[in-house]
Amino acid sequence: xxxxxxxxxxxxxxxxxxxxxxxxxxxxxxxxxxxxxxxxxxxxxxxxxxxxxxxxxxxxxxxxxxxxxxxxxxxxxxxxxxxxxxxxxxxxxxxxxxxxxxxxxxxxxxxxxxxxxxxxxxxxxxxxxxxxxxxxxxxxxxxxxxxxxxxxxxxxxxxxxxxxxxxxxxxxxxxxxxxxxxxxxxxxxxxxxxxxxxxxxxxxxxxxxxxxxxxxxxxxxxxxxxxxxxxxxxxxxxxxxxxxxxxxxxxxxxxxxxxxxxxxxxxxxxxxxxxxxxxxxxxxxxxxxxxxxxxxxxxxxxxxxxxxxxxxxxxxxxxxxxxxxxxxxxxxxxxxxxxxxxxxxxxxxxxxxxxxxxxxxxxxxxxxxxxxxxxxxxxxxxxxxxxxxxxxxxxxxxxxxxxxxxxxxxxxxxxxxxxxxxx
Amino acid sequence: xxxxxxxxxxxxxxxxxxxxxxxxxxxxxxxxxxxxxxxxxxxxxxxxxxxxxxxxxxxxxxxxxxxxxxxxxxxxxxxxxxxxxxxxxxxxxxxxxxxxxxxxxxxxxxxxxxxxxxxxxxxxxxxxxxxxxxxxxxxxxxxxxxxxxxxxxxxxxxxxxxxxxxxxxxxxxxxxxxxxxxxxxxxxxxxxxxxxxxxxxxxxxxxxxxxxxxxxxxxxxxxxxxxxxxxxxxxxxxxxxxxxxxxxxxxxxxxxxxxxxxxxxxxxxxxxxxxxxxxxxxxxxxxxxxxxxxxxxxxxxxxxxxxxxxxxxxxxxxxxxxxxxxxxxxxxxxxxxxxxxxxxxxxxxxxxxxxxxxxxxxxxxxxxxxxxxxxxxxxxxxxxxxxxxxxxxxxxxxxxxxxxxxxxxxxxxxxxxxxxxxxxxxxxxxxxxxxxxxxxxxxxxxxxxxxxxxxxxxxxxxxxxxxxxxxxxxxxxxxxxxx
Numbered sequence: 001x002x003x004x005x006x007x008x009x010x011x012x013x014x015x016x017x018x019x020x021x022x023x024x025x026x027x028x029x030x031x032x033x034x035x036x037x038x039x040x041x042x043x044x045x046x047x048x049x050x051x052x053x054x055x056x057x058x059x060x061x062x063x064x065x066x067x068x069x070x071x072x073x074x075x076x077x078x079x080x081x082x083x084x085x086x087x088x089x090x091x092x093x094x095x096x097x098x099x100x101x102x103x104x105x106x107x108x109x110x111x112x113x114x115x116x117x118x119x120x121x122x123x124x125x126x127x128x129x130x131x132x133x134x135x136x137x138x139x140x141x142x143x144x145x146x147x148x149x150x151x152x153x154x155x156x157x158x159x160x161x162x163x164x165x166x167x168x169x170x171x172x173x174x175x176x177x178x179x180x181x182x183x184x185x186x187x188x189x190x191x192x193x194x195x196x197x198x199x200x201x202x203x204x205x206x207x208x209x210x211x212x213x214x215x216x217x218x219x220x221x222x223x224x225x226x227x228x229x230x231x232x233x234x235x236x237x238x239x240x241x242x243x244x245x246x247x248x249x250x251x252x253x254x255x256x257x258x259x260x261x262x263x264x265x266x267x268x269x270x271x272x273x274x275x276x277x278x279x280x281x282x283x284x285x286x287x288x289x290x291x292x293x294x295x296x297x298x299x300x301x302x303x304x305x306x307x308x309x310x311x312x313x314x315x316x317x318x319x320x321x322x323x324x325x326x327x328x329x330x331x332x333x334x335x336x337x338x339x340x341x342x343x344x345x346x347x348x349x350x351x352x353x354x355x356x357x358x359x360x361x362x363x364x365x366x367x368x369x370x371x372x373x374x375x376x377x378x379x380x381x382x383x384x385x386x387x388x389x390x391x392x393x394x395x396x397x398x399x400x401x402x403x404x405x406x407x408x409x410x411x412x413x414x415x416x417x418x419x420x421x422x423x
Numbered sequence: 424x425x426x427x428x429x430x431x432x433x434x435x436x437x438x439x440x441x442x443x444x445x446x447x448x449x450x451x452x453x454x455x456x457x458x459x460x461x462x463x464x465x466x467x468x469x470x471x472x473x474x475x476x477x478x479x480x481x482x483x484x485x486x487x488x489x490x491x492x493x494x495x496x497x498x499x500x501x502x503x504x505x506x507x508x509x510x511x512x513x514x515x516x517x518x519x520x521x522x523x524x525x526x527x528x529x530x531x532x533x534x535x536x537x538x539x540x541x542x543x544x545x546x547x548x549x550x551x552x553x554x555x556x557x558x559x560x561x562x563x564x565x566x567x568x569x570x571x572x573x574x575x576x577x578x579x580x581x582x583x584x585x586x587x588x589x590x591x592x593x594x595x596x597x598x599x600x601x602x603x604x605x606x607x608x609x610x611x612x613x614x615x616x617x618x619x620x621x622x623x624x625x626x627x628x629x630x631x632x633x634x635x636x637x638x639x640x641x642x643x644x645x646x647x648x649x650x651x652x653x654x655x656x657x658x659x660x661x662x663x664x665x666x667x668x669x670x671x672x673x674x675x676x677x678x679x680x681x682x683x684x685x686x687x688x689x690x691x692x693x694x695x696x697x698x699x700x701x702x703x704x705x706x707x708x709x710x711x712x713x714x715x716x717x718x719x720x721x722x723x724x725x726x727x728x729x730x731x732x733x734x735x736x737x738x739x740x741x742x743x744x745x746x747x748x749x750x751x752x753x754x755x756x757x758x759x760x761x762x763x764x765x766x767x768x769x770x771x772x773x774x775x776x777x778x779x780x781x782x783x784x785x786x787x788x789x790x791x792x793x794x795x796x797x798x799x800x801x802x803x804x805x806x807x808x809x810x811x812x813x814x815x816x817x818x819x820x821x822x823x824x825x826x827x828x829x830x831x832x833x834x835x836x837x838x839x840x841x842x843x844x845x846x847x848x849x850x851x852x853x854x855x856x857x858x859x860x861x862x863x864x865x866x867x868x869x870x871x872x873x874x875x876x877x878x879x880x881x882x883x884x885x886x887x888x889x890x891x892x893x894x895x896x897x898x899x900x901x902x903x904x905x906x
Contacts, residue, residue, distance in 0.1 A: 044492060048834075324823060339838040342805065350844070352829040353494075357820035357850045367835045367842040 029137025092172030126207030143175030240266030685720030704763025707735025
């Protein structure tokens with residue numbers, strides 16, 4: 001039986017059953033994974049996110065693994081109507097024939113078309129030795145490398161991840177690489193869908209290099225099924241004068257762990273991270289973010305908002321590092337939570353580590369409920385309690401949506417929130 | 424440049440309590456084993472149950488690992504290279520102050536702490552002092568005056584002898600031996616400390632104070648303070664500490680336990696000025712302290728105030744367990760680090776009862792090549808309805824080679840909780856200094872003004888007797904070191 005047990009041993013048969021593709025990377029990833037194993041609660045970074053919850057179930061992955069039973073039409077029915085490049089991943093593998101590439105200069109290369117040297121350069125550029133990265137490498141699938149040329153203003157890129165577990169429990173290990181060259185502009189929207197009744201486990205890797213003066217926006221929508229477990233790694237390297245926006249919307253799923261690591265490798269960079277989690281049931285969402293200020297005169301902003309209901313749990317850990325060289329840094333971080341139920345839990349740890357003296361850094365976090373006076377104000381004007389509550393929560397969440405460029409995405413998330421609130 | 428001069432002056436300023444006195448000392452052999460513990464216990468004529476308690480703690484300690492999660496880097500401590508018991512030799516236990524070795528009294532005079540009651544009685548302030556040198560308490564003043572009110576204030580060993588029931592009941596009730604590595608070590612080898620008991624309805628008329636001093640070389644200091652405040656009582660307690668300058672690092676692993684019953688209020692203030700090591704980071708005290716109070720009864724309150732200027736390494740998290748309904752915890756801290764000092768300090772507020780409130784104000788100032796970390800936890804348990812917390816931690820950086828770090832943990836399991844946390848890090852703004860200079864205040868005074876203003880919120884919480892000392896310390900450590 002192949003299981004996601006604590007020991008790497010249990011996954012070995014699945015690892016060994018893979019074809020010979022990307023052999024070098026996979027072996028290196030496996031070696032690293034074998035060394036570290038899965039993190040436990042004793043690991044500071046995973047103190048509140050019990051990966052053992054998955055392991056305890058001893059899920060059997062031996063029959064299936066990466067198989068799926070959805071078809072092209074189903075995938076296309078989920079496409080946004082917007083103009084752009086639509087890329088389809090099914091259980092972690094990029095499927096070129098299902099994707100639809102729009103007009104414009106964008107260089108797309110699937111991993112299986114790249115020579116092994118180029119691929120190794122890409123893969124080795126991002127990540128570290130953490131287990132979620134190692135396991136992605138160990139099971140490296142057909143990922144994609146997106147290159148936006150010098151001064152190109154690209155159409156938006158939509159990335160659809162279909163996770164199908166209709167016939168058996170499945171896994172996916174997608175890899176997306178984005179390279180925006182000097183002055184380039186691109187917006188990427190990533191959405192995950194799950195289907196099927198079995199359990200699904202995924203470990204995503206996204207590596208983005210933002211060239212000089214380039215502008216990249218990356219938006220993630222995670223609206224997954226209750227039996228979907230996701231580890232998601234986003235690594236960003238920013239060069240001089242570049243701008244980067246990350247929007248993360250976690251709307252459902254059994255367990256989601258987002259690692260966002262932004263490294264500011266040049267002066268005058270700006271990094272922005274906005275996030276919203278709106279959880280109910282037994283969902284568990286954990287956002288770990290790192291902004292590493294390595295050069296002077298950079299700005300970073302971070303705002304994560306959360307509404308947590310029923311038995312859900314939210315974890316937030318935001319780290320800001322300001323290295324000694326990074327004078328004149330402005331770094332701001334904020335995490336606001338509304339707790340709607342006594343069975344919901346919130347763990348937040350906004351963390352600052354500063355070695356430079358000429359900086360302005362602040363962080364703040366709040367945990368609270370809706371203002372009873374605001375509710376009363378609305379009710380006294382004839383608005384029903386449910387509606388009043390929805391209005392206030394809607395307004396609370398709205399702020400994290402403000403920075404999304406595309407209305408269609410904004411509307412979708414907004415609709416989801418209002419739908420959940422019953423208005 | 425003037426600034427650099429001032430900075431130079433200040434960094435070269437030597438630790439003023441760095442002298443040591445040659446007492447004839449009674450020491451345990453180096454190293455730690457069951458024999459050492461039996462030796463300490465025998466020296467102190469302890470009852471069998473206490474020895475058993477110590478040995479149990481030792482057993483627990485042996486099975487534990489030294490924690491490494493703190494943001495600190497220090498040389499490994501060789502626990503076998505420490506003298507666990509050292510006492511200034513006294514022929515017999517002194518019955519009154521007149522019988523105390525005059526050399527000892529002089530030592531405390533030099534520290535600015537008068538143990539002779541006469542002077543105190545005629546003076547304006549009244550502070551009862553329990554003075555601890557190395558491992559043992561040497562003198563406690565004002566015992567009789569306090570005794571009339573039913574207040575017990577004495578050294579720990581005396582308390583074991585005279586009030587065994589109280590000790591048995593409360594020892595380890597707030598900080599159990601197995602709580603952490605250093606509390607287990609302390610429980611096994613603690614030599615002395617202070618015990619304080621305030622009976623029901625009594626408002627302690629004077630500040631109670633403990634003064635700790637490490638004197639002998641190669642020794643560690645392991646004292647234990649236990650404060651019990653019964654229903655509706657009040658006590659304000661002060662703690663101060665110094666140590667001689669030595670090249671090797673010395674270990675200080677203390678435990679402070681506070682028990683506050685219904686309606687009781689305990690205010691615990693510390694001015695910690697252990698030897699911080701020289702300007703190259705050589706020597707200094709390793710300060711690993713576990714301090715915790717429990718608001719066991721409804722409407723009780725525990726307030727921690729600390730000014731941390733000393734120690735090479737500080738690892739200290741005074742905490743409050745807010746168990747009683749409507750109880751309140753407070754933590755006010757100024758931590759100053761300079762040269763190669765490292766501090767990882769903060770607090771824990773555990774909300775268990777209904778309507779519990781806590782307030783955290785932490786100010787960190789780092790200069791030189793030092794690292795200053797705030798690490799705090801606010802935990803709201805499931806049944807803690809209407810818990811309220813406000814935390815503020817501000818850091819001030821002086822110089823570009825120091826670091827300021829914040830690690831706040833906030834864990835909430837109840838929806839009615841209101842938690843706010845805010846933190847800022849900055850240096851003294853040029854515009855602030857310019858503003859002062861415009862008004863005729865020179866740069867140095869402007870910096871002093873700003874630093875004082877930065878720390879004022881905490882300084883105001885200190886009792887009068889300590890505020891002066893603390894302000895002097897702060898001024899000495901920092902004035903003019905920024906520009």
